Amino acid sequence: MSTRGYGSATVVRGGAGDLVVMWVGFPLLGAGLGAALTAASGWLADLPWVPFQGWFELLAGLPAERAYPGGAGVAALAGLVLAFLGTRERMTVTVGRTEVRLHRDGHGRDIARAGVTGVFLDGKALVLLDADGAELAREQSDLDHGKLRAAFTGQGWPWRDRDPHEAAYRRWVEGLPGLPTGAEAVLRARQRALDENRGGEARELRGELARLGVVVRDEKKRQYWRPVPGQPDRDHQGR
Incomplete structure (x- = not known):
């Protein structure tokens, strides 16, 4: 494939099957779930700990010919929103001889x-x-x-079968020495973001760590870090 700025480039993108799953499967799954919740709306409306109490009370008070289309339709719409968001998040990688996009x-x-x-x-x-x-x-x-x-x-890029710095990673434990000055506070804030599923903030704080000379990777919600070996020596905590 020829792409301007990339010469004869190779493009890697998600398949059409993924789009079918998102744009057909998500709304259908949502409609089925909505119908099931509508059937149980009277029972759910009596449980004070269940969210959206007002919605379930409304469904329970409607005749079946109106309640089921309403419940299934709203859930199907939620499935379409998820499909839209999932489509926006799909990544395309365009690999040329001298650049990748x-x-x-x-x-x-x-x-x-x-x-x-x-x-x-x-x-x-x-x-x-x-x-x-x-x-x-x-x-x-x-x-x-x-x-x-x-x-x-x-395209002649230096592909590695594994991270060449894999052995350098250490699990972050608060208070252990060796981190560049300031990195401890950033890792602490990033751990809170991971624990609270704030992915955007965690990505932003990854960039802050990179500026401090620290590379971080996650395994579930545990952080592992390593110093950037080629950067000039810095003042470190615990020296």
């Missing part, structure tokens, strides 16, 4: 081949490293791993 939600990010010394997958995250060992990009996606590997190796 990571495109998501209407925004594209270009990374030059000259600055990349390693490309690999960390779980579902596509990671690009620079010569210092810092991360140029870490992007989550559901793209096929085999297709990503073939795209990068086919």
